[in-house]
Amino acid sequence: MTNIINQCNEENYSHLLEKVMKKAFKMQDVSKKTVINIILVTNEKMQELNRNFRQTDRVTDVLTFPSEVDGELGDVFIAPYVAMGQAKNYGHSFKRELAFLAVHGFLHALGFTHENEEKETVMFSLQENILNSLKIKR
Numbered sequence: 001m002t003n004i005i006n007q008c009n010e011e012n013y014s015h016l017l018e019k020v021m022k023k024a025f026k027m028q029d030v031s032k033k034t035v036i037n038i039i040l041v042t043n044e045k046m047q048e049l050n051r052n053f054r055q056t057d058r059v060t061d062v063l064t065f066p067s068e069v070d071g072e073l074g075d076v077f078i079a080p081y082v083a084m085g086q087a088k089n090y091g092h093s094f095k096r097e098l099a100f101l102a103v104h105g106f107l108h109a110l111g112f113t114h115e116n117e118e119k120e121t122v123m124f125s126l127q128e129n130i131l132n133s134l135k136i137k138r
Contacts, residue, residue: 064108076105
């Protein structure tokens with residue numbers, strides 16, 4: 001189950017994020033009863049989270065806090081305004097960037113990392129497979 005919390009008071013992206021998470025859950029064989037929270041935050045809030053929890057005073061696009069509670073994956077914070085800029089820089093749609101960040105955070109909540117080339121290849125391949133299955137392409 002996906003809870004979407006939009007703290008940006010912008011457009012509602014719930015439909016897209018629910019669709020993406022439903023597919024990600026299915027492709028990673030995660031129980032539908034498992035909960036993940038996708039929280040859309042302002043750049044200021046993202047910077048505050050990074051400062052308080054990662055000791056880095058900057059804005060990032062996505063930040064994941066995995067849960068240690070059974071039945072919960074954790075919280076994925078996404079900064080939509082950062083995603084908008086990245087989409088433009090990468091030459092693809094905002095929809096694609098937002099979906100990518102949600103899947104990226106989801107996989108981090110499952111324990112995937114990209115700390116070395118081998119792990120990055122695995123994680124990014126999973127991300128692309130999920131997005132491509134939804135026809136969300138670059």
